[in-house]
Structures are given as structure tokens and as C-alpha cells.
Amino acid sequence: MAGGLALEGLRLEAGGRVLVDGVSLALRRGEVLGLVGTSGGGKSLTALALLGLLPAGVRRAAGVLRLDGAVLDAAGQAALRGRRIGFVQQAPRGGFNPLVSIGRHFRETLACDGLRGGAATARAESLLREVGFAEPAALLGLYPSQLSGGMLQRAMLALALARDPGFLLVDEPTTDLDLIVQAQILGLLERLVARRGLGLLLVTHDLSVVARLAGRVAVMQAGRVVEEQPVHDFFDAPRHPHSQNLLATHFALYGEAAPA
């Protein structure tokens, strides 16, 4: 494809075991792609491969990553990380250093683009305001342990946006949050996509999140993408048995009938 971020023929292996195989995904700016499937299907590893951040012991045996048509090598991927592609990992508390204030997290990230002193503080405050903090100045002096899970998730989003990326990869954004905070985070993501024209890859096992935000859905099972559809077609007429099972489980959980 010409514009956007594209992964073609990804294969990941660990100790001779194939974890992900033949995975191709495309993400355009301004669109939300939901990557769903049961645990262990390969969603998180696929997102990490997009960032060039594979865990130790996992290697990319095949696959090409393109940005706006141009193939990226490992150095190109490292250069884009944070700058063109933001990342919000699962469980935001683990993404912060507990010994470092929220302000310093921002200062270190913003220094990558040469922003320091008052300019960095003003930018950090503006980013925190964008994700819904009414008094961002007070937040900068706090430590991660002083923030709730929902506040940390919003602060993590603000940090991921600090370098103005065109794409955002978000892994399980609502896990461990109460329902009200979940709804706030989803509303926030929706606004950020619309306002910034972000391409958002939303990794989740929660089909309600997909129904709320995604325009397209890709379903992974045992390391492969078994189906990809516009979200309405996916909910109306899932093609693959794994997708049908996911939907049946989802509707059983929420006490609704599956579409005929």
C-alpha cells in the first residue's frame, strides 16, 4: 500500500517454535484497526514487531515493515519508535519508572527533540491537558505511585503523543480499569484519533472496545490472522470459526443474542 504503516508476511520464532506466521496488516492514518483474538494468539508480539521491540529470545524470521511505502530496516524502525509510532503498553504502571516523577518522564522524552526548560514544561502541560488533566502543573511533581490506574493510562497516552507520532499502538487500554474509567479512556482515544488524524492499532481481547472504536477488525488465532473485515461486517457476519466463537462468547457474556 502507498500511505500508512504496513506489515507484510511477518514470521516470529523463539527457540525453533513459530509464534507468528504470515501476518500482514495495514494501518492508515485516521483509522482504527482492532487486533483481537484469544490469549496467546500473537497480538502483542505482532504489535511489538511493528515497533521493532521484540522480547529477548524472539526473532523476526521473515517480514517487512513499510512506512508510506518505504521499507524500514532495524535502524529505520528504531528511529521511528516514539517519533512516528507511539506505544502504550499493557498495564500502564509498568511503563513508568516508580522512582522518577511524571515531570521527569516528560522531560526525558521531550529532550529527544531538543525541548528543555520552560518550553518542555509548557509542552508537557499542554499534552496532559489534551488527555483531560485540568491542572497539569500539579501532576508533573507527582510520582507514578501517587496516580490511579486511569490517571496513569492518560499520562501514558500523553507521553506516547509527546513527539507527535502519526501512529499509535495501544495494547489492552482498558484492562484493570473500572467501567467509568474505561469509558473515559475509550472516549479519549476516539477524540485523539479524530483530532490528530492518528492511525490507531488497538490490541484487545474485548470486543466491546472494538465495537466502540474500530473501523476494521483483524482476528488472530495461533499466530495467524484468520479474518479481517470492516467492523460492521465482522459483527454481522463473522467468517472464520474462531471469530464466530469469539462473538458467541461475547454475546453470551453480555446476555445479548448474536445476530442471525
Ligand SMILES: Nc1ncnc2c1ncn2[C@@H]1O[C@H](COP(=O)(O)OP(=O)(O)OP(=O)(O)O)[C@@H](O)[C@H]1O
Ligand atoms: N518472550 C517470549 N518468548 C517465547 N515465547 C513467547 C514470548 N512472548 C510470547 N510468547 C508466546 O508467543 C505466543 C503469542 O503471544 P502474545 O503475547 O503475542 O499473544 P497475545 O495474543 O497478545 O495474548 P494476550 O492477550 O494474552 O496478551 C504465545 O504462545 C506466547 O506464549
